[in-house]
Amino acid sequence: MTQQTTTTTQRQMTGAEIFVRSLIEENVEIVFGYPGGAVIGIYDALHDISDIKHILTRHEQGAVHAAEGYAKASGRPGVALVTSGPGATNTVTGIADAYMDSIPIVVFTGQVALKLIGNDAFQEADIVGITRPITKHSYLVRDVNELAATIKEAFYVATTGRPGPVLVDLPKDVMATKTIFNYPKSVKLRSYQPHVEGNQKQLDKAVALIAKAKRPVLYVGGGVILSNAAEELKKFAHKTKIPVTTTLHGLGAFPETDELSLGMLGMHGTWYSNTAVNYCDLLIAVGARFDDRVTGKTDAFAPEAKKIHIDVDPSNISKNVKVDVPIVGDVKKVLQQLLPLVSALDTRDWIQTIKNWKEEHPLRYNNGKYIRMQHVIQKISELTKGKAVMVSDVGQHQMWMAQFYQYLYPRTHLTSGGLGTMGFSLPASMGAAFARKDFPIVSISGDGGFQMNIQELATIREYNVPVKIIILNNGYLGMVRQWQELFWRKRYSHVEMLSPDYVKVAEAYGIPGFRATVTSDVDDVIKQLFETDGPALAEFKVVKEDNVYPMIPAGQTYHEIIDIPNEKSEPIEGEEQTDLEMVTFSKG
Amino acid sequence: MSETTEQSIGQSARKHTISLLLENKFGALNRVAGMFSAKGYNLDSITVGPTEDASLSRMTIVTKGDDAIIEQIIKQLNKLIDTLKVVDLTYDSFMERELALIKIGTTSENRPEIMQVVEIFRAKIIDISHKTLTVEATGSGQKVDAIIKMLKPFHIKEIARTGRVALKREFVGEV
Secondary structure (H helix, E strand, O other), X not given: OOOOOEEEEEEEEEHHHHHHHHHHHXXXXXXXXXXXXXXXXXXXXXXXXXXXXEEEOOOHHHHHHHHXXXXXXXXXXXXXXXXXXXXXXXXXXXXXXXXXXXXXXEEEEEEOOHHHOOOOOOOOOOHHHHHHHHOOEEEEOOOHXXXXXXXXXXHHHHHOOOOOEEEEEEEHHHHHOEEEEEEEOOOOEOOEOOOOOOOHHHHHHHHHHHHHOOOEEEEEOHHHHHOOOHHHHHHHHHHHOOOEEEOOOOOOOOOOOOOXXXXXXXXXXXXXXXXXXXXXXXXXXXXXXXXHHHHOOHHHOOOOOEEEEEEOOHHHOOOOOOOOEEXXXXXXXXXXXXXXXXXXXXXXXXXXXXXXXXXXOOEEEEEOOOEOHHHHHHHHHHHHOOOOEEEEOOOHHHHHHHHHOOOXXXXXXXXXXXXXXXXXXXXXXXXXXXXXXOOOEEEEEEHHHHOOOOOHHHHHHHOOOOEEEEXXXXXXXXXXXXHHHHHOOOOOOOOEOOOOOHHHHHHHOOOOEEEEOOHHHHHHHHHHHHHOOOOEEEEEEEOOOOOOOOEOOOOOOHHHOEOOOOOOOOOOOOOOHHHOEEEEEOOO | OOEOOOOOOOOOOEEEEEEEXXXXXXXXXXXXXXXXXXXXXXXXXXXXXXXXXXXXXXXXXXXXXXXXXXXXXXXXHHHOOOEEEEEEHXXXXXXXXXXXXXXXXXXXXXXXXXXXHHHHOOOEXXXXXXXXXXXXXXXXXXXXXXXXXXXXXXXXXXXXXXXXXXXXXXXXXXX
C-alpha cells in the first residue's frame, strides 16, 4: 500500500482512539453495534464522540442488517461494531447476506488479546476463519501501527469494484496499545485494481449487435443501482428504444410507469417480461448475474438471443450462461461509453407486441371480503406513488411487494435477494431510516420473518425511528406452504405457525399498533399507520392460503410458466362469490 | 497435499498447472484452499513458498477441469484481494519439479536391488539403517510416480511428496 499525504497527530493514542478517529476520517456518521468485554476499550473511546452516532441494537444480527439497510438506502458504506466470540458469530448471517447482495459494509469485531488467540479463551471465536468464504476480504490487526491503514483499506475494498462486506478483527491488547495516529489519504493496492472502463473492442462488438437487433431486451440487475447508473440506463433505453426488465434487485433502476418497462423477470416475474425474454433476439444484461431464480434452466433461457453482459466482476461473466459479448467494467462508466455509440432502433412492432402481452396477461388477483396481501401492497403503492423506501422480508409478501408496488426511483426497494434471510426487513428498515429522511420507510414482513428479529422493536422505540411496520399475517410460512401445495401433495409439514398478538406486542414496546382483519379496514389502517408520527405498526390478518403467480418452477423453462388463474377463485369461508373482484395491475 | 474431487469431472476435463503470485500475508493459503473447497473445484496439489521478493508468495496449483471450470478457477483466483498474478502454465512451455521422500523397509538381500533403482532414476539415498533406507527423488510428477512404482515391490513404509512447483520457461528448445 502506498501512502500519499496523511493526517498525522503527534500525540500518542491508543488503538481504540485511533479506531474512532479513523471512522471520523471516513466520514462515518453512524455505527450499529453492541458492546462486550473485548471491545470495552473501543466503547470507552466512543463515549465522548459526538461526530459518530452509535445505535445500540438488541442483537448483533440486527446491527449488521441495519448497516446493510443504511448502505442500500444511502449508497454509503454501513458500519457495525460487535464484541468477540458470540458477538462476532451473531454477525455471520448478516455478513453472508451482504456478500450475496454485494452490499458495502465494514464489520468490526472485537477479538481476545493476541497472546490468547488459539487458546480457547473466554469469548474467543476464529471469526476471520468463519467468515472467510462470505466476506469480500478480511483482516486481523496484529499491530497497532497497521490499524489506521487497515481501516482505510477495509473501506476502500468494501466500496470499490463489486462492493461487499469486509471484516476487521481487533484484538483487545492491540486496541490498548499506543502509537502516533497516521491516517492515509488514499490507498492503492498492487493486487487489487477493479475494472472501471469497458474495453473498446468489446464495446464495438456490442454496438454492432445492438444495431442488428429486432427484438432486444435490457435485463437490468442491482449493479445499476449499486453504481448509481439509473440516469444512464434511462437515457440508454430511451435512445435505443429497448424495453427494460429488472431483476428483484434491479427494481427501482428504471421507472415502472415508463412505456418501456416490463417489471420484474424470473421465477415470479411478470408473464410479459418472461415472454419477452424468451422471444428476444438480443439480451443485454446490465449489472445482473444470471441467477438461477432469473434463468430457470440455463440452456433454455433466452434461447433465441445473442447476449451482451456488462458487469464489474469478471467472475460473473459466463459463470451460469455463456454470453457472446462480455464487457467488464463499472456499469455507469460502460453505459456512458456506449451512449454516444448507439442509435435508435425501430422496435415499434416489438413494443406493440409486448403491449398486447401486457393487456392479455397483466398481474392480477382476486380481491374479496378478506384481505389479500396484494391489495395491501397495491394500496401503499397508490398512497406513496413510488416515494417510499420499501423494505421486504423473505417469502410470499416479498414477491408480491416486488409485483404490486410500482417502483420509480433507485434505492427505494430493499430486500434480501441472494441469501433470502428471513428477519431482514425490520432491522434493515431501521438502518434505511437513518440514511433517508425524505421518504417514509416501510417495513413489510410476514409473521414468520417478523418473529426472527422482533427484538429490534426496542431499538426502534428507543431512537424513535420513524419506520412504518407492516406484518402480513397468514399464520403460515406461506412460500414453503405454497411449494408444499404445488409440489409436495399438500402435505403441510410444519408450516403453520402461532403468532403473538402483534398489536399488544407493539404496545408493550411503546409503539402504536393497529390491526385490520377485513378488506374494508385496509384503507383506514394504512392511513392511521402513515399519519402516526414516529414508528407505528400495523398487522393485516390476510387470507391463509394464496399463491404467488406467475411462477416458473425451480430449474424449469419459460414453457412451464404457471400464469395467474384468469377466472375468479373460489370464495373462502365467510365470503360470498359476489364479494370477489378481479383486480389487474400492470407495469409500464 | 492432495484432495479428491468433489465436482464431477467431464470428458473434456484435463490437468492444469496454475502459478499464482500473491501477497505474503496472514491466511493467504487459507483463502486459496478455502475458495477451492467452497466452489467444489478439484485440487490435486497445492504448494506455497516465498519468492525472490519477501513480500510475495508463489503458489503452484495442480487442478483438473474442463475449459469453463478452469476459466472460473482463474477468475476466482484473480478475485481474491491478495492475488497479484495468475498464470495457467498448461498452454506454455514450463518446468515442473516435485520432490518425494520414500522410506523403504529393507533386508541385506534386497538392498543392492533398491540401490540400482535409485541410481537409474538419479535419486539419492539420504538415510540408512539396518532395517530401512530413505530415498529422495526429484523430477516431474511422472518421474516421481515411476520411481514409486518401481519401488512398490519392496516394502514401502512411508511416502512424503511435496506437490508440484513450476515456472514458465523463458525460451523453448534445448535446455
